[in-house]
Amino acid sequence: MIHKYKLCGYNVVLDVNSGGVHIVDDLTYDLLTDVEPPLAEKCPEEVLEKLSKFYKKEDIISCYEEVLEAYKEGILFSEDNYEQYADMSVASPIKAMCLNIAHDCNLRCDYCFASTGDFGSGRKLMTYETGKKAIDFLLEKSANRENLELDFFGGEPLMNFDVVKQIVEYARSREKEYGKRFRFTITTNGMLLDDDKIDFINKEMSNVVLSVDGRKEVNDRVRHRVDGSGSYDKIIPKYRKLVEKRGDKEYYVRGTYTKYNLDFSDDVFSLVDEGFDQISVEPVVADPNEPYALTEKDLPVIFKEYEKLMQRIVDYEKTGKKFNFFHFMLDLDQGPCAIKRLRGCGCGNDYIAITPDGDIYPCHQFVGDDNYKMGNIDEGTFNYDMKNDFSKMHIYTKPECHDCWAKFYCSGGCNANNYKYAGDTRKAYRMSCEIEKKRLECAIVLRAIRMGESADPSEC
Amino acid sequence: MKHIKTINKANLKATAAKGGCGKCQASCQSACKTSCTVANQKCER
Numbered sequence: 001m002i003h004k005y006k007l008c009g010y011n012v013v014l015d016v017n018s019g020g021v022h023i024v025d026d027l028t029y030d031l032l033t034d035v036e037p038p039l040a041e042k043c044p045e046e047v048l049e050k051l052s053k054f055y056k057k058e059d060i061i062s063c064y065e066e067v068l069e070a071y072k073e074g075i076l077f078s079e080d081n082y083e084q085y086a087d088m089s090v091a092s093p094i095k096a097m098c099l100n101i102a103h104d105c106n107l108r109c110d111y112c113f114a115s116t117g118d119f120g121s122g123r124k125l126m127t128y129e130t131g132k133k134a135i136d137f138l139l140e141k142s143a144n145r146e147n148l149e150l151d152f153f154g155g156e157p158l159m160n161f162d163v164v165k166q167i168v169e170y171a172r173s174r175e176k177e178y179g180k181r182f183r184f185t186i187t188t189n190g191m192l193l194d195d196d197k198i199d200f201i202n203k204e205m206s207n208v209v210l211s212v213d214g215r216k217e218v219n220d221r222v223r224h225r226v227d228g229s230g231s232y233d234k235i236i237p238k239y240r241k242l243v244e245k246r247g248d249k250e251y252y253v254r255g256t257y258t259k260y261n262l263d264f265s266d267d268v269f270s271l272v273d274e275g276f277d278q279i280s281v282e283p284v285v286a287d288p289n290e291p292y293a294l295t296e297k298d299l300p301v302i303f304k305e306y307e308k309l310m311q312r313i314v315d316y317e318k319t320g321k322k323f324n325f326f327h328f329m330l331d332l333d334q335g336p337c338a339i340k341r342l343r344g345c346g347c348g349n350d351y352i353a354i355t356p357d358g359d360i361y362p363c364h365q366f367v368g369d370d371n372y373k374m375g376n377i378d379e380g381t382f383n384y385d386m387k388n389d390f391s392k393m394h395i396y397t398k399p400e401c402h403d404c405w406a407k408f409y410c411s412g413g414c415n416a417n418n419y420k421y422a423g424d425t426r427k428a429y430r431m432s433c434e435i436e437k438k439r440l441e442c443a444i445v446l447r448a449i450r451m452g453e454s455a456d457p458s459e460c
Numbered sequence: 461m462k463h464i465k466t467i468n469k470a471n472l473k474a475t476a477a478k479g480g481c482g483k484c485q486a487s488c489q490s491a492c493k494t495s496c497t498v499a500n501q502k503c504e505r
Binding site: 013015017018019020021022023024025027028062063066067069070074075078081082085088089092093095096145146147149153183187209254326327329330331332333334335336337338339340341344345346347350351363364408409410411414440447448451453 | 461462463464465466467468469470471472473475476478479480481482483484485486487488493498499500501502503504505
């Protein structure tokens, strides 16, 4: 399977199953519309005849020879033979955990999927005892996995920061005995950040996700306090301080765009202007009836905006400066292995979420849905049948993914979004798919531009 | 080649044989929390 598209003056051909990315001329682009595998040794007469109306015959023949060479090399029309690996991660150890340390929040963001922090089940903080049991659970279930991930999430995790510290200390104390390495991360709205918390986070957390939506007016419209006042002015100086003191360690300022700011490239650049260089701004996922929700009607505008963002990044880089936009990051050479790409996040299989009550869910997005409660840490229960079912959610059991060109890049998408908005964990949620595909197309062209590949600039 | 310029190593097939060690990050833990993008993850083997 190949996917070909034109963007910004580039003709891009992606060979889906090998991962090969080719920049081709117009003749090759047109020729690839008319040939299908298995390729013959010589250019078919009907193709030659059709294309000779627009191109010289000798050029068509030499072009076909190159296509044939790439085909024989296995980087064009290569076959999908990965399904044999799909069972490899069944019964996988659990290696990643989202700890909902606080089901409470000091903001009332309009689009919060956690029902403004409590996931619809009452405002609660996790106790140290429950957190400790969660660590023990992870140590026990992780079998031979050395790298364990623990994300402090909420609600707002800084509302229960003493317990965060205790849990980190406890987990560290068990690392040597079990031969494990914990990688802690935290996702915060920043309201309660102070010097002590910044220092602790910078010392212990391998990544920190700092929520902010971009421009002040955009952020404050949806990310506000109980009294309606905005959060921007309070959090930005704290974020700046944290990032300045963080050195080279990973962080993201992470925003959400909604129908209110379809011009979100301005929000990305607003964050750049505030001094941040690791940026993630991504689409809200919400009930389409909400006023801020994105719908399929918005897709053409969203696509144009991603193209605009890509062009603005190119222009910015021409000035000698750089920043990283999370969803345009794409390592075409050293990315994840094909096995990883079959099922993506691994929720419910090698990744789970724990609530303050010790309830276990496949991930933070399933929290509060009784249909997906997998067990309880305190009660020592765990639904292995459900784990097994999640382990079989991969691109070959999701009908729409099977023939999608982007399947090895998004790996079947978010199971929770599929469930909530498409009605089934194995059914693709089209909004997410379309946006993901557009981002990938832009990311590939951005890569070509950075490599100095030439194109017709007038088409951009 | 005159007509085709390949801009990467196209090694997905080779990674299948030795892959699946599980050392890499769970995709959603990095910066998303509301979506899944795998291709921007790193192999940590």
